[in-house]
Amino acid sequence: MAALADYLVMIPTLQTPRMIxxxxxxxxxxxxxxxxxxxxxxxxxxxxxxxxYPPDGAxxxxxxVLQAIERGDEWHWMLTLRNNPSQVVGSIxxxxxxxxxxxxxxxxxxxxxxxxxxxxxxxxxxxxxxxKFPVLRxxxxxxxxxxxxxxxRQGMRVVAIGERDYVCGRLATEIWEITAEEWRAxxxxxxxxxxxx
Numbered sequence: 178m179a180a181l182a183d184y185l186v187m188i189p190t191l192q193t194p195r196m197i198x199x200x201x202x203x204x205x206x207x208x209x210x211x212x213x214x215x216x217x218x219x220x221x222x223x224x225x226x227x228x229x230y231p232p233d234g235a236x237x238x239x240x241x242v243l244q245a246i247e248r249g250d251e252w253h254w255m256l257t258l259r260n261n262p263s264q265v266v267g268s269i270x271x272x273x274x275x276x277x278x279x280x281x282x283x284x285x286x287x288x289x290x291x292x293x294x295x296x297x298x299x300x301x302x303x304x305x306x307x308x309k310f311p312v313l314r315x316x317x318x319x320x321x322x323x324x325x326x327x328x329x330r331q332g333m334r335v336v337a338i339g340e341r342d343y344v345c346g347r348l349a350t351e352i353w354e355i356t357a358e359e360w361r362a363x364x365x366x367x368x369x370x371x372x373x374x
Contacts, residue, residue, distance in 0.1 A: 188252050191303060193295035197262050198254035198269065201246070203239055205255050208265040210235040212284040221321040222282065224342035245272075252303075256283070256296055269296045271304050276314045276337075276352050278304065294327050301331060302364075305357040312356050316341060319349040328353040332363045 188200040213219070214230030227234060245251035256267040267283035279300065283293050304310050315333070317324050318341070337352040 188246070188254070189303075189307075191254065191299045192259075193299055195259055196266075196292060196295055197257050197259055198296060198299065199257065199262075201239070201242065201253035201255050201268065203243065205265055206235040206239045209238075209268070212265065212267075213282065215285055217285055217288075218282050220343065220345040221318045221324065221348075222280075222344050224344060226344050228344045242270075252308075254296075254300065256292065266292065267296070269293075269300050271300060271308070277316055278310070278313045279315050288323075294330060297327050297331060301355075301360065305360045310357070312354060313360070315353045316350050317353060318343055319351055325351070325353075331355060332359060 190200070191198040210232075213235060219226055219228060219230070231237070242251060242253055246253060251270055251272045253268065253270040255265050256269060257263070257265060265284075266287045267281065269279070269281040271279055279297070281293055281296065301313060304313050313333075314336070315328060317328065319325070333353040333355040335351045336354040339350050339352075340347055341350040
């Protein structure tokens with residue numbers, strides 16, 4: 178089995194117009210520990226996120242995530258701004274799970290600026306065009322309107338409804354989906370829209 182450092186090298190740095198998405202590093206845990214444990218950030222995350230968040234919560238999480246990366250089951254990026262690449266503003270991940278292939282969080286000072294939409298575009302493209310998976314599924318709490326809007330903008334559709342446990346409690350949940358074919362079909366339209374802006 179390859180060493181963890183080899184897997185981290187295999188996860189490429191991705192870029193958007195305003196951000197650099199670089200592979201997660203253990204040293205990021207310190208910034209994450211300061212930014213992440215805010216109710217507005219965690220309330221719609223899965224219930225496996227401990228709340229109240231422990232003082233070493235980011236370090237515990239990284240230990241688990243680094244094992245998943247080493248197994249080749251997950252790909253994690255830290256979000257940084259091009260104009261301040263040393264400052265972590267959030268994180269996004271892809272996972273080989275039947276109904277949960279992408280997850281993310283964004284620190285409060287950067288909410289409402291469209292940054293996560295940019296991150297989702299490049300990471301979803303990586304899922305389909307580099308990793309070659311046929312479908313992307315993402316569960317969302319119905320109450321999480323901001324996250325649902327990202328899925329809508331990406332051309333995803335609701336394929337299942339149920340309930341799941343989140344940090345804030347048990348909530349109605351939708352599973353959103355887009356196939357590789359649907360993703361690729363929307364790319365020329367997206368380029369056309371961006372050129373007309």
